[in-house]
Amino acid sequence: MSEALRCGDSSRGWRMLSPPQTLSDRTKSAAYASRDTVCTDHMVVVSWDDETGWSDPELTAYGPLSLYPTASCLHYATECFEGMKVYAGDDGNLRLFRPSLNARRMGLSAGRISLPVPEASELEKLIIALIAVDGPRWLAGRPGSWMYLRPAMIGTHQQLGVAAPRQALLFITMSYMAPLHTVPGGMHLLTSSADTVRAWPGGFGYAKVGANYGPSIPALQTAQRAGFHQVLWLYGSEGICTEAGGSNLFFVWQRPQDGKRELITAPLDDNIILDGITRQSCLELARERYGRDLVISERSYTINDVFKASDEGRLEECFSAGTAYFICPITRIQHRGVDIAISPGDVTTNMRNWLEDIQCGRIAHDWAVIVKPSTPSSG
Amino acid sequence: MSEALRCGDSSRGWRMLSPPQTLSDRTKSAAYASRDTVCTDHMVVVSWDDETGWSDPELTAYGPLSLYPTASCLHYATECFEGMKVYAGDDGNLRLFRPSLNARRMGLSAGRISLPVPEASELEKLIIALIAVDGPRWLAGRPGSWMYLRPAMIGTHQQLGVAAPRQALLFITMSYMAPLHTVPGGMHLLTSSADTVRAWPGGFGYAKVGANYGPSIPALQTAQRAGFHQVLWLYGSEGICTEAGGSNLFFVWQRPQDGKRELITAPLDDNIILDGITRQSCLELARERYGRDLVISERSYTINDVFKASDEGRLEECFSAGTAYFICPITRIQHRGVDIAISPGDVTTNMRNWLEDIQCGRIAHDWAVIVKPSTPSSG
Numbered sequence: 001m002s003e004a005l006r007c008g009d010s011s012r013g014w015r016m017l018s019p020p021q022t023l024s025d026r027t028k029s030a031a032y033a034s035r036d037t038v039c040t041d042h043m044v045v046v047s048w049d050d051e052t053g054w055s056d057p058e059l060t061a062y063g064p065l066s067l068y069p070t071a072s073c074l075h076y077a078t079e080c081f082e083g084m085k086v087y088a089g090d091d092g093n094l095r096l097f098r099p100s101l102n103a104r105r106m107g108l109s110a111g112r113i114s115l116p117v118p119e120a121s122e123l124e125k126l127i128i129a130l131i132a133v134d135g136p137r138w139l140a141g142r143p144g145s146w147m148y149l150r151p152a153m154i155g156t157h158q159q160l161g162v163a164a165p166r167q168a169l170l171f172i173t174m175s176y177m178a179p180l181h182t183v184p185g186g187m188h189l190l191t192s193s194a195d196t197v198r199a200w201p202g203g204f205g206y207a208k209v210g211a212n213y214g215p216s217i218p219a220l221q222t223a224q225r226a227g228f229h230q231v232l233w234l235y236g237s238e239g240i241c242t243e244a245g246g247s248n249l250f251f252v253w254q255r256p257q258d259g260k261r262e263l264i265t266a267p268l269d270d271n272i273i274l275d276g277i278t279r280q281s282c283l284e285l286a287r288e289r290y291g292r293d294l295v296i297s298e299r300s301y302t303i304n305d306v307f308k309a310s311d312e313g314r315l316e317e318c319f320s321a322g323t324a325y326f327i328c329p330i331t332r333i334q335h336r337g338v339d340i341a342i343s344p345g346d347v348t349t350n351m352r353n354w355l356e357d358i359q360c361g362r363i364a365h366d367w368a369v370i371v372k373p374s375t376p377s378s379g
Numbered sequence: 380m381s382e383a384l385r386c387g388d389s390s391r392g393w394r395m396l397s398p399p400q401t402l403s404d405r406t407k408s409a410a411y412a413s414r415d416t417v418c419t420d421h422m423v424v425v426s427w428d429d430e431t432g433w434s435d436p437e438l439t440a441y442g443p444l445s446l447y448p449t450a451s452c453l454h455y456a457t458e459c460f461e462g463m464k465v466y467a468g469d470d471g472n473l474r475l476f477r478p479s480l481n482a483r484r485m486g487l488s489a490g491r492i493s494l495p496v497p498e499a500s501e502l503e504k505l506i507i508a509l510i511a512v513d514g515p516r517w518l519a520g521r522p523g524s525w526m527y528l529r530p531a532m533i534g535t536h537q538q539l540g541v542a543a544p545r546q547a548l549l550f551i552t553m554s555y556m557a558p559l560h561t562v563p564g565g566m567h568l569l570t571s572s573a574d575t576v577r578a579w580p581g582g583f584g585y586a587k588v589g590a591n592y593g594p595s596i597p598a599l600q601t602a603q604r605a606g607f608h609q610v611l612w613l614y615g616s617e618g619i620c621t622e623a624g625g626s627n628l629f630f631v632w633q634r635p636q637d638g639k640r641e642l643i644t645a646p647l648d649d650n651i652i653l654d655g656i657t658r659q660s661c662l663e664l665a666r667e668r669y670g671r672d673l674v675i676s677e678r679s680y681t682i683n684d685v686f687k688a689s690d691e692g693r694l695e696e697c698f699s700a701g702t703a704y705f706i707c708p709i710t711r712i713q714h715r716g717v718d719i720a721i722s723p724g725d726v727t728t729n730m731r732n733w734l735e736d737i738q739c740g741r742i743a744h745d746w747a748v749i750v751k752p753s754t755p756s757s758g
Binding site for chain 2: 036037039043062063064065066067068069070072073074075076077078079081111112113114148150152154155157158159160161162163164171173175177194195196197200201202203204209210211212213214215216217218220221245246271324
């Protein structure tokens with residue numbers, strides 16, 4: 001492959017190093033108990049070079065990558081990724097949820113971190129190809145369960161000068177992860193301290209690049225040591241609410257001016273928050289199904305607005321929205337030593353059910369993309 | 380090694396896979412012509428695990444690392460590094476420049492990115508051990524030349540959940556790099572655009588973590604395509620001057636209020652800029668050697684202050700200070716389409732000479748640490 005990233009061209013074929021086998025339940029159980037992320041048998045790997053372009057994609061056995069100590073990604077965080085799930089439906093089918101949006105965002109993130117931009121439709125085919133081979137073995141007979149897909153790209157060029165990598169590697173793994181989206185009793189958030197900021201205008205908070213995550217871990221550790229699950233990231237001296245950990249954040253409250261019920265989340269226009277696919281889907285479903293019963297707002301609001309709404313009895317619901325934690329009710333927020341408690345309500349529940357209905361194929365919807373099992377021909 | 384990172388304990392010994400050999404000049408020439416960073420024959424590798432602590436350090440043949448695709452550093456930028464040089468002196472000795480400061484900063488960076496903090500004195504010993512073996516082969520007979528040292532640490536734990544890595548790898552490589560610190564005609568800077576910000580209060584601009592570098596590359600590319608060498612990073616709506624590419628930035632001007640000659644650089648107190656060792660050394664030498672003839676200031680100033688000084692004939696010098704580009708005169712700055720030209724002067728020249736005299740051993744100074752050649756016993 002030279003100019004564009006392409007796959008699915010049968011003339012090229014897939015290289016596949018180990019054939020599918022039956023996976024025992026014991027193997028699965030051992031995987032579930034591990035403290036490490038456990039990946040399935042295969043991964044997709046495609047390399048890129050600024051002179052020769054993209055290599056032929058390989059579907060190969062999952063295993064370690066060989067990277068030179070001077071590889072760009074190990075020093076300068078020239079790396080980006082996507083997170084998505086494949087869902088085992090009630091009807092036995094495997095489904096992806098709006099994968100074209102992940103593939104497109106991967107290109108946006110890649111460009112922001114000076115990596116080559118893969119063609120979205122081709123990236124989507126690679127993701128589907130991996131699921132088609134490994135998905136059935138891990139998800140068969142487990143309706144309602146899911147596996148996690150992680151497309152990632154890293155700069156592999158051996159050059160310590162700070163520059164755009166001349167070589168890169170795109171890889172896709174599929175893994176089992178603990179079911180994060182059931183937090184018993186709901187999620188508890190601690191607001192970020194005044195001296196810790198996740199993202200800022202002119203930065204890269206909107207891109208799914210590694211540089212947004214590692215630097216956030218110390219604040220997460222502080223929150224977790226204090227008994228909270230995640231950080232509610234504030235921005236600016238006025239305490240603008242942006243994200244909940246790595247998820248988008250929604251509130252439902254009655255507006256002070258007219259008492260109207262409002263679903264509110266931070267806007268995308270200042271590029272601070274991630275343009276989450278679950279976020280976007282929530283907004284679209286709310287507009288479509290609540291109609292005039294709910295004002296849908298993407299605008300800035302502060303932590304003081306939230307606490308004031310709570311004090312005045314106007315705060316109804318709060319939830320996080322993202323792939324890892326899905327729709328997760330937030331039941332407690334602490335800001336500068338003061339706590340508020342929040343109960344889950346109908347918007348949170350509806351969002352969760354509406355999305356699950358699509359993901360599990362309980363209703364037909366064009367956001368769900370069925371992945372058919374396949375055994376690729378060996379190349 | 381369990382609790383603390385230690386080396387130099389002879390009872391442990393060093394594992395060394397390939398013995399030193401004579402390096403031909405042809406090999407060196409080929410290395411110098413390569414577009415990739417070329418490393419010497421060996422590297423130091425130490426692994427860390429949250430249960431077992433640090434492993435015994437290995438001095439091993441330079442070669443690829445084996446990293447799982449789910450390694451933390453490839454997704455979440457859990458990585459930090461240091462940059463330093465070893466100088467071949469006029470007297471044939473090899474010298475490091477204030478290595479204890481690099482070793483200490485590595486710990487600060489590691490903590491900021493949730494990696495284990497190595498003991499500074501032990502890290503320094505590991506750096507010296509690598510130079511003692513590989514330094515003489517590359518630097519013998521080349522007084523005034525240098526090699527680049529890159530201690531780095533990465534999170535290697537296979538876990539896709541965003542969390543502090545439970546495993547890490549510290550490695551040190553030594554490489555030849557093109558002599559960046561001779562930019563013919565001086566360095567030309569383009570100020571960052573209003574929608575691109577490198578670092579911000581509450582962020583991590585002060586730490587040498589990968590997350591500060593990759594995201595800056597697109598702005599660097601924009602500057603380079605427009606014919607400039609580096610970006611002059613501005614912060615805030617008032618255009619506060621912070622850094623020049625990956626170096627610290629100094630100006631010499633006459634103060635408007637009293638005409639006094641002033642050496643000015645951005646302050647450390649808001650944690651936006653890197654606490655550069657060359658920066659610190661410049662400030663210390665200037666205080667010691669210029670005395671009352673130069674006001675030394677670490678305080679915020681804006682790009683408008685710079686252009687006003689230029690307009691009023693008060694701007695005397697500008698230079699960047701860092702390990703990679705050393706003391707480099709800046710001769711042109713463009714901001715929003717307007718250019719100013721600056722000529723190098725005595726402060727720039729003195730800083731360069733004073734530091735070189737120490738690094739090359741022309742004067743005895745306790746900032747220079749002599750590294751004696753050694754051949755470690757194989758373990």
